[in-house]
């Protein structure tokens with residue numbers, strides 16, 4: 458029997474720019490009717506004109522598919538009330554990268570104490586704050602340490618919707634229920650994998666990402682949230698394409714999961730006898746939390762085994778070579 462999802466959404470994806478954008482955007486737009494497209498481009502999407510230009514370039518790259526790109530503005534600590542108010546009606550939220558912790562985030566915010574005036578404006582304008590929540594500490598502890606920052610922000614700005622992006626730890630999972638205004642996205646790879654997939658055998662660069670994959674205990678905490686149908690979690694793939702050369706020789710962080718997302722999620726939910734909860738995880742929760750009205754389009758998965766190709770263009774996908782049980786109807790073969 459086919460599996461039909463109503464208006465699935467990917468609440469965290471990297472579509473990049475130029476040729477890469479044109480190549481990867483269709484994988485996302487075929488499986489999802491909308492996506493939160495991250496603004497860590499070069500230069501970052503940190504002003505109204507760049508927001509408009511980037512949104513237009515995504516729309517062009519997906520062609521005729523009904524698809525809404527939701528582009529949050531890259532945080533600047535000199536954002537003013539006038540600037541944010543002027544773009545309020547087309548602004549989805551603001552994305553905060555603490556400085557230097559992930560791809561193209563060197564322009565992120567170094568001193569968190571300096572951000573509070575902007576957070577006050579975001580709260581007043583009811584604009585969500587999306588956060589890559591890691592400190593510059595030891596890699597396995599960065600997110601755990603950052604929970605104190607989340608706590609400070611959520612307490613100081615109780616009406617600000619705070620989204621913890623791509624949570625990967627027990628500590629973040631447990632923190633979710635401490636404040637009404639805190640929500641989270643979870644990726645496919647943090648839900649299904651651990652650091653052993655990177656380092657447990659021969660080094661596998663295609664599972665290397667930030668936040669780094671964690672322990673089985675951390676992964677199980679995320680699985681518990683998903684299995685419980687927690688209403689404050691949303692699917693956000695953090696699919697992040699790099700060329701095979703960049704992955705192998707430059708240590709680029711990020712997993713390209715876009716071509717396999719819904720098939721792998723369907724397997725996970727089916728294996729845990731939860732298929733009836735997939736709709737909430739990939740769409741309903743996000744629509745409620747963000748008050749979205751996305752394009753209405755069904756995405757159908759067929760129970761048909763297929764093999765993930767070794768590469769798409771110059772990019773090696775996650776799960777290359779794996780046999781998957783569900784296939785998205787009308788998805789490209791390669």
Ligand SMILES: [Zn+2]
Nearest residue numbers: 469471495695
């Ligand atoms: Zn990301």
